[in-house]
Amino acid sequence: MISREELERAFDARFPPEVQEKLRRARVAVAGLGGLGSNIAVMLARSGVGHLLLVDFDRVDVTNLNRQMYLIPHLGMTKCGAMEQIIGQISPYLDIRTRVIRVTEENAAGLFAEYPIVCEAFDRADQKAMLVGTLLRSCPQTTLVSGSGMAGFGDANRIRTERKLSRLYLCGDQQTDIGDGMGLMAPRVAVCAGHMANKVIQLILQDEGAGQPGA
Amino acid sequence: MATVNGRAENIAGITLGEYLARAGYLPERVVVERNLEIVPRSMLGSTVIRDGDSIEILQFVGGG
Structure with a gap:
């Protein structure tokens, strides 16, 4: 088994040490482990984010393989359990917590209270609105990064990151809905997940205190 | 006058629910x-x- 020290030494040494330290202290939650969430969690783990909370009620299904991080051996596992395995193969010393639970208006504030940055990575538009509205209202210290509009195979340059409302960053083209004749494909979903993960890292490294305990 | 997404609208007196329906939001x-x-x-x-x-x-x- 590779040691913690070996892995830490392997972090891109061209960054100054405080970059690695800030990332290691950061606490980020990912709500939903589908195409967006599974990609975001892996990117944050690779980037050295030290504390992750992953929340999803669902199990890995064969229809997930077209765009989500899972492999055939994960079929039937909870997405939380599968992500623990995958991230364990990338960053085994990361503090990863998982909750197999459906997020509701009632439990959202309690679930995410200890995580100053929360990624909304749900599939359904009404669930996205529910989580963003609930956390902006009841967790005044939380910054949200959310995805809206990444279906299809249209121009990937239309996917962008925009600041909205008071503490929300919205990633996506804000338009392309899923529905009859319009599904999800790996490239645009991954582009959107990349926008979200990058905004999280910017918040940790540039925004004074965001993502740090006690912030 | 109120401002909705940066645009002035003459909608004082109606509820937010009525405005959403009128403007076609879900x-x-x-x-x-x-x-x-x-x-x-x-x-x-x-x-x-x-x-x-x-x-x-x-x-x-x-x-x-």
């Missing part, structure tokens, strides 16, 4: 901020828009 997919405060979904039907209100409406699309 209420279960939106987050509404009024004067920098999020309006709970259960209050959309009873919150009356006043002169000078600044309203931001964000509607989500599906996929993730």
Whole structure:
């Protein structure tokens, strides 16, 4: 088994040490482990984010393989359990917590209270609105990064990151809905997940205190 | 006059729920901020828009 020290030494040494330290202290939650969430969690783990909370009620299904991080051996596992395995193969010393639970208006504030940055990575538009509205209202210290509009195979340059409302960053083209004749494909979903993960890292490294305990 | 997503609109006196329906929004997919405060979904039907209100409406699309 590779040691913690070996892995830490392997972090891109061209960054100054405080970059690695800030990332290691950061606490980020990912709500939903589908195409967006599974990609975001892996990117944050690779980037050295030290504390992750992953929340999803669902199990890995064969229809997930077209765009989500899972492999055939994960079929039937909870997405939380599968992500623990995958991230364990990338960053085994990361503090990863998982909750197999459906997020509701009632439990959202309690679930995410200890995580100053929360990624909304749900599939359904009404669930996205529910989580963003609930956390902006009841967790005044939380910054949200959310995805809206990444279906299809249209121009990937239309996917962008925009600041909205008071503490929300919205990633996506804000338009392309899923529905009859319009599904999800790996490239645009991954582009959107990349926008979200990058905004999280910017918040940790540039925004004074965001993502740090006690912030 | 109130401002919705940066645009002045003559809508004082109606509720946020009425405005959403009139403007073609899907209420279960939106987050509404009024004067920098999020309006709970259960209050959309009873919150009356006043002169000078600044309203931001964000509607989500599906996929993730």
